[in-house]
Each structure stands twice: as C-alpha cells, then as structure tokens.
Amino acid sequence: MNLKNRWFLLLSFVLIFGVLAACSGNNESSSTNEENEKDAEQAGPQKGGTVIGAMDTAPSGQFNPVFYEEAYEANILDITHEALVGQDKTLGFIPQLAKDWTFNEDHTEVTFHLQDNVTWHDGEPFTADDVVFTYKILSSPGYIEAGGIRSYYAEKLLGYEEFSSGESSEFQGVVAEDDLTVTFKFAEPNVKALSDAAFKIIPEHIFKDIPIADMPAASASRNAGEVIGTGPFKFTEMVQGEQYVLEKHADYWQGEPYLDSVIWRVVDQAVILGLLENGEIDFVAEPNGFQAADYEIVEDMEHIEIIEQADFGYQIMGMMVNHRAKGDMTLDPSKWTVNEKLKDQKVRQAIAYAVDRQGIIDGLLYGKGTVQNSPIATQFWAYDDTNPPQYEYDPEQAKELLEEAGYVDLDGDGFRENPDGEEWILNLNYPTGNQLRERSAPIIEEFLEEVGINIDLRQPKEAQSYFEDLEKNAQDWDFYLLGWSLDSTDPDPSGLWSSTAAYNYSRWHNPDADALLKEASTAPDAFEEEFRKQKYSEWQVEFGEDLPALILYAQNKLYAHNSRLKNVDVLPYNFINKTHLWYVTE
Amino acid sequence: MYKYIIRRILVFIPMLFILTVLVFALILAAPGDPFTGKMDPNVDREVYEKQREALGLNDPVHVQYWNWLKGAVRGDFGDSLIYKGRSVSELIAERLSNTVYLGIFTIFITIIVAIPIGIYSARHPYSLLDYGATAFGFFGLAVPNFFFGLVAIYVFSIQLGWLPAQGSVSKPGLEGLELFFNKLQHLILPGITLGLAGTATYMRYMRSEVLDVLGSDYIRTARAKGMTEPVILYKHTLRNALIPIITLLGLEIGILLSGAVITEAVFQYPGIGTLFISSIGNRDYPVIMTINLMLGLFVLVGNLLADIFYSIVDPRIRYD
Numbered sequence: 001m002n003l004k005n006r007w008f009l010l011l012s013f014v015l016i017f018g019v020l021a022a023c024s025g026n027n028e029s030s031s032t033n034e035e036n037e038k039d040a041e042q043a044g045p046q047k048g049g050t051v052i053g054a055m056d057t058a059p060s061g062q063f064n065p066v067f068y069e070e071a072y073e074a075n076i077l078d079i080t081h082e083a084l085v086g087q088d089k090t091l092g093f094i095p096q097l098a099k100d101w102t103f104n105e106d107h108t109e110v111t112f113h114l115q116d117n118v119t120w121h122d123g124e125p126f127t128a129d130d131v132v133f134t135y136k137i138l139s140s141p142g143y144i145e146a147g148g149i150r151s152y153y154a155e156k157l158l159g160y161e162e163f164s165s166g167e168s169s170e171f172q173g174v175v176a177e178d179d180l181t182v183t184f185k186f187a188e189p190n191v192k193a194l195s196d197a198a199f200k201i202i203p204e205h206i207f208k209d210i211p212i213a214d215m216p217a218a219s220a221s222r223n224a225g226e227v228i229g230t231g232p233f234k235f236t237e238m239v240q241g242e243q244y245v246l247e248k249h250a251d252y253w254q255g256e257p258y259l260d261s262v263i264w265r266v267v268d269q270a271v272i273l274g275l276l277e278n279g280e281i282d283f284v285a286e287p288n289g290f291q292a293a294d295y296e297i298v299e300d301m302e303h304i305e306i307i308e309q310a311d312f313g314y315q316i317m318g319m320m321v322n323h324r325a326k327g328d329m330t331l332d333p334s335k336w337t338v339n340e341k342l343k344d345q346k347v348r349q350a351i352a353y354a355v356d357r358q359g360i361i362d363g364l365l366y367g368k369g370t371v372q373n374s375p376i377a378t379q380f381w382a383y384d385d386t387n388p389p390q391y392e393y394d395p396e397q398a399k400e401l402l403e404e405a406g407y408v409d410l411d412g413d414g415f416r417e418n419p420d421g422e423e424w425i426l427n428l429n430y431p432t433g434n435q436l437r438e439r440s441a442p443i444i445e446e447f448l449e450e451v452g453i454n455i456d457l458r459q460p461k462e463a464q465s466y467f468e469d470l471e472k473n474a475q476d477w478d479f480y481l482l483g484w485s486l487d488s489t490d491p492d493p494s495g496l497w498s499s500t501a502a503y504n505y506s507r508w509h510n511p512d513a514d515a516l517l518k519e520a521s522t523a524p525d526a527f528e529e530e531f532r533k534q535k536y537s538e539w540q541v542e543f544g545e546d547l548p549a550l551i552l553y554a555q556n557k558l559y560a561h562n563s564r565l566k567n568v569d570v571l572p573y574n575f576i577n578k579t580h581l582w583y584v585t586e
Numbered sequence: 587m588y589k590y591i592i593r594r595i596l597v598f599i600p601m602l603f604i605l606t607v608l609v610f611a612l613i614l615a616a617p618g619d620p621f622t623g624k625m626d627p628n629v630d631r632e633v634y635e636k637q638r639e640a641l642g643l644n645d646p647v648h649v650q651y652w653n654w655l656k657g658a659v660r661g662d663f664g665d666s667l668i669y670k671g672r673s674v675s676e677l678i679a680e681r682l683s684n685t686v687y688l689g690i691f692t693i694f695i696t697i698i699v700a701i702p703i704g705i706y707s708a709r710h711p712y713s714l715l716d717y718g719a720t721a722f723g724f725f726g727l728a729v730p731n732f733f734f735g736l737v738a739i740y741v742f743s744i745q746l747g748w749l750p751a752q753g754s755v756s757k758p759g760l761e762g763l764e765l766f767f768n769k770l771q772h773l774i775l776p777g778i779t780l781g782l783a784g785t786a787t788y789m790r791y792m793r794s795e796v797l798d799v800l801g802s803d804y805i806r807t808a809r810a811k812g813m814t815e816p817v818i819l820y821k822h823t824l825r826n827a828l829i830p831i832i833t834l835l836g837l838e839i840g841i842l843l844s845g846a847v848i849t850e851a852v853f854q855y856p857g858i859g860t861l862f863i864s865s866i867g868n869r870d871y872p873v874i875m876t877i878n879l880m881l882g883l884f885v886l887v888g889n890l891l892a893d894i895f896y897s898i899v900d901p902r903i904r905y906d
Contacts, residue, residue, distance in 0.1 A: 058854075058856070060668060060669045060672075061671075061672055062669070062670040062671055062672075067670055144633050144640075145636060145637065145639075145640035147637060147670045147671070149624075149626065149633055149634075149637075151633065152628050152630070216670045216671030217665075217671035217672070217673075218671070221671060222672070237758040237759055239754075240680055240856070241681075241856035242753040242754060242755065242854065242856060243753065243757065245758060265752070265753070266752070266753070267751075267752050267854060268853070268854050270852065271739055271751055271854075274739065274740060274743075274744040274751070275744065275751060277744070278744050278747070280751070463623055463867070464616070464618030464619075464622050464867070464868075464869055465616070465617035465618055467623050467625070468617040469617070471622070484627065486627070487627070487628055495627035496627045501627075502630070502631040
C-alpha cells in the first residue's frame with residue numbers, strides 16, 4: 001500500500017509535465033471530437049464496440065456467486081449474474097429476474113413471479129427451480145465448511161436450522177409453485193425479505209451433480225466459458241490475474257446489449273490515469289476508483305467524465321467504553337469492565353467537539369468526503385442528518401465540557417488530570433494499510449492535545465496483528481481507528497453497533513439503544529418504513545449522545561469514464577448498472 | 587564431479603526440512619490468521635470460526651505441520667486459504683512460468699549489456715565511453731526500480747505507444763509464435779527495469795576484474811611471448827575475470843526466481859513475488875510454505891550451479 005501510494009505521487013509529477021508538454025495539441029483534437037460526438041448522439045445508440053474497465057487488483061479467481069468474497073470478482077459477477085430483485089437509485093427494491101411479488105398477510109411468505117423469457121448463457125431456460133437450488137445451496141450442511149459466507153441470505157428461511165444442521169433433509173424455505181412462480185417462506189415475519197431475495201441466482205442444471213465441498217474448485221465456478229449466469233454479458237475468456245473478457249449474451253431477456261464486449265484489465269493504481277488519458281482503458285470504478293489527490297488531473301482530461309458520489313462506509317475513531325476480559329470470546333455485556341478513562345459521556349462529547357473533521361476531509365481527502373454524524377449510510381432513507389448532535393468543530397466547547405466533567409490541568413504541564421487529580425493519558429491505536437487513515441492519526445492526536453488531552457499515539461500495527469489485538473487483546477485500549485463498508489440493501493446497523501455484535505469493538509452497552517434497534521426490525525410495526533425511520537432516528541440520537549465512536553469521515557467514491565462510453569447510469573453503490581444499454585461512439 | 591553433485595543434492599534435503607520447520611514456526615507465530623482481517627458486518631463470527639475449524643487452523647501447531655509435511659512429500663501442497671477452490675500448485679505454476687521468463691530475460695540482457703561494456707571500459711579506461719558507462723552505472727544503482735518503471739511506462743507506453751504498459755500478454759487466446767512475440771514484448775519494459783541495477787553492478791565488476799587481470803604478471807608474460815591481443819583477452823583474461831561474476835550470477839538466479847515484488851507490481855506482471863507478498867499479508871499459510879520451500883531450493887541449486895561453472899571456467903578448481 002505504502003509503495004503504491006508513493007508511485008502514485010511520482011506518476012502524478014510525470015503526468016503533470018506530460019500534460020503541460022502536450023497541451024496545445026490536445027485542444028485542437030478535442031474540438032473535432034466534440035463535433036463527432038454530437039453527430040453520434042443524434043444517431044442514437046449504436047451496436048458494436050468494446051469497452052475496457054480497469055481494476056487495481058486481480059480477482060482471486062472464484063466466479064461462483066455462492067462462494068466469491070471480493071469486490072474484484074463482484075465487478076465481473078455484477079455483469080454476468082442477476083438476482084430476483086435489484087435496487088434503484090433511492091435504494092428501493094425493483095424487479096429484476098422477478099417481475100413482481102406479493103407478501104402474505106403476516107409477511108412470513110413472499111411469492112415472486114419470474115420473468116418468462118430468461119435464458120442462461122448456455123441457452124437453457126431459467127426457472128423457479130434455479131431459485132430454489134441457489135437458496136438450498138446457501139442453506140446446505142457443509143456450505144460454510146466449503147468456504148461459503150453468504151448463509152445470512154438464507155438464515156431466516158423456514159426450517160433453516162434443521163436443514164443446515166443436517167437434521168432434516170427437506171428444504172422448505174423456498175418452494176417452486178410452478179416453473180415461473182417461487183415462494184420464500186420465513187420462520188418469522190421478515191422485515192428484510194426483499195434484501196434476502198437479492199442474491200444472485202446460479203444455474204441448477206450446471207451445479208446439481210457437484211457435491212457442495214467440491215463446488216468452489218469446480219470448473220463451472222472458475223473457468224471462463226464455463227461460468228454461466230443470466231446477465232447481459234457472459235464471461236468467455238481470461239488471462240488469469242490480468243484480463244477478463246465478457247461477451248454479449250445476444251438472447252438477453254431485456255434485449256440484446258449494444259456492446260460486443262466488456263473487458264476488465266488489471267492495472268496498477270499508478271498507471272490507471274495514464275491509460276485512461278491515452279484511451280487504453282475506458283473506465284475505472286469499484287472498488288477503489290481513482291484517488292482524490294488526482295482529481296484535478298482527471299478533471300483536465302478533456303475526454304474523461306468524473307462521477308463523484310458518497311461511499312457506503314465510513315472511518316471511525318472508536319472509543320472503548322467497556323473492555324472485554326482477556327480470553328473471553330463471548331459477547332456478554334455483564335462480564336465487561338468499564339473503561340474508567342472514557343466512562344464519562346461528557347468526555348466523549350468533548351472529544352467529538354475537539355476534532356475538526358471537515359479539516360481532515362479538506363486536508364487529507366482534498367474535500368472529497370463528507371462529515372457524517374451517525375453510523376447509517378447517508379444514502380439511506382433511515383439516515384437522519386438533523387436530529388443527532390452535529391459536533392461542529394468547537395475546541396472551546398470541548399474545553400468547557402472537560403472542565404464540567406472535572407478534568408482540569410492541575411500541575412500546569414498543559415495536559416488535564418482526571419477528576420481524582422491523577423495523570424490522564426488516552427492511547428490511540430491504528431493499523432497500517434490505509435494511507436489516509438494512517439495520516440489522520442497524528443492529526444487527531446494534535447487536535448486532542450490542543451484541548452489538553454494527553455494522547456499516547458501508539459505505533460501503527462500491520463493489519464492482521466491489529467485486528468487480532470482489537471478482538472482479543474484490547475484490554476488497555478482507549479481509541480481505535482477502523483473503517484467499515486456497509487451493505488446497500490438494508491440500513492440496519494445492529495451488526496456493528498448492538499451490544500452483542502462481535503464488531504462492536506467499543507463494547508458499547510446501552511440498553512435503550514439496543515431496544516430501539518430491536519423494535520426497528522420487529523414485525524409487524526417494522527413493515528412500515530416510517531416506523532423504522534422513526535426508530536432509527538431515535539437510535540441515531542442515542543448513538544450521537546452516547547458516542548461509542550466518532551465518525552471521522554465518509555470518503556467519496558470517484559469513478560471516471562471515457563465520454564465515448566454512453567448511457568452510464570450509476571447506482572449509489574455501483575458503477576455497473578444496466579450494462580446492456582451501454583454503448584460507445586467511436 | 588558427479589559424486590560431488592550427488593553429495594551436494596543429498597545435503598539439500600535436511601536443509602530444506604529445517605527451512606520448512608523454521609518458516610512454519612515463524613508464520614504461525616505471527617499474529618492473526620486468514621480470517622482475522624475478514625470483517626463483514628453481515629457475516630457472523632461463528633461462520634469464520636466454523637471455517638477455521640474445517641481448515642484445521644485450530645489444531646495444535648505440530649499437527650498442522652505434520653499435515654502439511656505429509657502432503658508436501660507426496661507433492662500435494664494443499665489448497666490456498668485465500669484463493670478459494672484453487673490449489674497451491676496451480677497458483678504457483680501459473681505464475682512461475684512468468685517469473686522464469688522474466689528472470690531469464692533479465693539475466694540475458696544483463697549479460698549482453700554488462701559484459702561487453704565492462705570489457706571495453708577496462709580496455710579503454712578513462713575514455714569517453716568508459717566515463718559514460720560509469721555514469722550509467724551510478725544512475726542504474728541509484729534510481730529506484732519503481733520510479734524507473736513508471737517513467738519507462740509513461741514514455742514508452744503512454745506517450746510513444748511502442749510497448750505494452752501492463753501484464754504479461756495482451757489478450758487471451760494467442761498461440762504459437764504470436765504468443766511468443768507478444769510475451770516478449772511484454773517482457774521488455776519490466777526486464778529492463780529489473781535488470782538495470784544488475785547491469786550496472788556487473789558492468790562495474792567486469793571492468794575492475796578485467797583491469798586487474800590485465801595488469802597481472804602472466805598477462806605481461808603472454809604479451810612478451812608475442813601473443814595477439816584477442817588471444818590474451820579472450821583466452822587468458824576473460825576466464826579469470828569471470829569467476830567472481832559467476833558467483834554473483836549464481837546468487838542472482840535465486841533472487842530473480844523469487845520474483846521481483848516491486849517491478850511485478852508496477853507492471854502488474856503476475857509473478858511469484860507479488861503472490862508471495864500478498865500471501866504473507868493474508869496469512870495464506872500453504873502458499874507461503876510452498877513458495878518458501880521453492881525459493882530455498884532455487885538458492886541451493888543456484889549456488890550449486892555456480893560451483894559447477896567454476897570448475898568449467900577455472901580448470902584448477904576440482905571437486906572430488
């Protein structure tokens with residue numbers, strides 16, 4: 001990572017010189033380009049052509065939606081495979097392979113009617129049995145042991161426990177009523193039924209005879225030409241680790257794609273911009289886009305369009321409210337011990353006032369980020385940007401709060417002592433790997449020392465060691481830096497912030513907050529979005545006041561694409577959307 | 587001679603065994619495992635715990651080592667913990683060929699550039715070309731690989747469009763001669779980048795060795811006997827001057843085959859180096875172990891080859 005970023009800087013230099021040198025020539029050619037483009041646009045979408053996308057790391061090579069894990073594979077699978085439902089720009093669920101759906105009275109069942117003209121890439125028809133098969137795999141005994149992590153899509157299905165443990169051989173959770181009708185049955189009313197139905201479907205006829213343990217290694221999960229989906233492009237060829245070729249699926253159910261092919265190339269971060277400039281690659285998007293530091297360079301490229309949007313995720317400075325004893329791997333708040341150093345809510349609030357988050361965004365992220373005051377992605381209907389405390393940078397307020405709480409500098413060394421008059425030092429822990437985060441740590445230290453808090457900035461640790469310590473050996477930690485990527489399907493933050501969540505590293509235990517989270521996803525009230533919104537709003541206020549973590553910033557995603565690529569229609573969480581409508585003007 | 591080689595090869599076995607024990611102990615002692623860094627809020631920690639159990643990561647260290655060793659002696663190095671569904675052998679094989687091509691190409695250009703220039707510099711010391719070569723030598727040693735690589739990409743790929751910037755081949759499905767030349771094209775920039783420092787080093791060595799030998803008594807005697815310059819140079823000087831170079835090359839083979847992390851990364855050239863580094867970061871134990879074993883073997887073989895070449899170049903050296 002370090003190295004990558006350094007290369008980056010250097011290349012930026014080189015690029016600047018190049019841009020200066022090539023300036024006059026560019027202007028002439030761009031004006032003719034524009035005219036050509038206008039002609040082309042009037043003519044409407046054209047068939048044919050290839051676009052090349054860049055990603056900075058090679059996919060690990062697992063192209064089965066049931067088993068893949070990384071964003072790099074997702075770049076390919078998002079084009080080749082589809083789910084019953086998709087999401088629109090407001091994150092509402094929209095028909096994809098299912099054309100419509102109906103819930104039963106108590107929301108324990110949802111019946112999907114499938115599109116009737118869908119074929120797999122190999123020509124076989126897509127049917128309800130494929131849906132049943134996919135969810136059966138997710139629920140099967142041995143699925144997790146084989147390396148699968150997506151059982152959470154199936155956990156709420158009726159009979160999941162019995163089936164996944166092998167007690168019962170009958171899979172009752174998803175039932176095919178006929179070829180084009182499929183019903184999901186849940187053990188209890190399910191508020192997130194549509195999220196659960198948003199999993200990419202795999203073909204039964206390809207996988208039915210492969211034992212689940214062998215599935216990740218099967219050629220149908222790995223080899224170009226054998227990976228079969230229903231999406232607008234099929235994965236036909238690859239040079240492993242370098243290039244992945246997707247060719248159009250002419251019988252695509254939403255109409256034949258305009259483009260002949262979409263090719264993914266693996267390109268080093270430091271070279272992406274150069275290749276974007278000379279037209280060798282057409283777009284760069286998920287997961288890393290391009291760096292904020294290069295924004296101006298990209299902006300100056302005449303033929304490149306930039307798309308900037310908020311990310312689903314944020315960086316936090318967690319505050320350890322409680323500590324879990326060494327060796328305790330359970331999630332039982334009654335066994336935790338209070339962190340005396342941070343137990344006062346006022347102290348935590350003072351810390352929030354003391355850090356100039358907008359300053360960090362302007363300085364480190366070149367302004368390409370947003371201050372966020374609650375841990376729900378800002379794009380969601382559930383995000384409340386007004387009621388939770390905003391904690392605008394206010395060092396005076398911070399000092400006042402600290403005085404009120406009894407933290408005063410008694411010995412005149414510039415640092416406050418605790419209410420008992422003892423030395424008060426808070427340690428700040430952070431991992432290496434994310435350059436911006438690494439650089440934010442000493443800045444935070446400075447902000448906090450400014451209001452008289454003595455900070456022990458610990459040596460950064462390599463990621464794996466850091467996470468191991470965070471999980472097991474954090475008994476003397478006060479602050480920790482960490483980033484979270486969030487899911488785009490449902491705003492429920494309980495996986496990170498309920499007191500019994502494994503990832504609640506602050507060991508925050510607030511029964512009121514827990515109760516709100518629970519209510520917000522309990523039927524039947526929670527079927528009303530307004531009700532959930534209200535509960536999440538109350539929860540966000542509670543979070544903001546109690547502050548188990550300060551949300552530092554949410555970095556914006558920066559995508560770029562060549563303007564010859566038309567009909568780019570990004571989703572809040574993905575560049576790839578409706579690729580069958582993409583076309584190019586030459 | 588053959589006895590010597592066989593004896594040397596037999597010594598490899600205990601050495602490699604000790605190497606695997608040490609490396610295994612070290613990587614398991616490092617904090618974390620392949621699952622520590624996986625933190626998906628949707629995924630219950632129990633899921634990862636089950637996978638740990640299934641992969642045997644909760645077994646005692648000696649049991650894990652024994653399981654690995656049992657497979658390894660039969661040539662089964664297990665499956666990668668990170669690259670799901672792919673065996674370690676497959677992962678390494680896929681990248682080893684690239685690394686070997688790059689290594690051979692690099693050594694090739696190092697030799698054809700460094701040795702003639704070194705000889706010329708020694709024969710015409712303090713000439714313009716000698717000064718030029720010296721300047722190039724310092725440049726080659728001083729400039730960092732990644733920087734040279736990026737500049738080379740910028741100039742030759744992005745501006746001039748002569749050579750491909752990234753990867754080891756331009757598209758899937760190439761065959762025969764076309765594939766060969768395409769791969770060769772992709773080797774030029776990373777090969778030069780990687781060979782730069784080596785070329786500079788060998789050039790300097792060659793110059794000083796040849797100068798040294800040329801000044802020695804037996805060369806003066808040879809001259810006095812009336813031998814022609816070419817005979818003196820190629821028959822008497824070169825052989826002696828090459829001995830230290832061979833030692834260096836022997837080591838270099840091991841180093842080049844272990845991959846060139848930085849160069850590979852700049853050019854996104856899929857070789858062993860980047861695989862090795864990322865598996866260490868991910869704690870992909872079977873991959874780390876196997877690459878280590880392989881590299882250990884390369885270093886030993888490289889040294890053995892150097893020893894054998896000594897006896898060819900210098901008849902005074904005999905192994906019995």
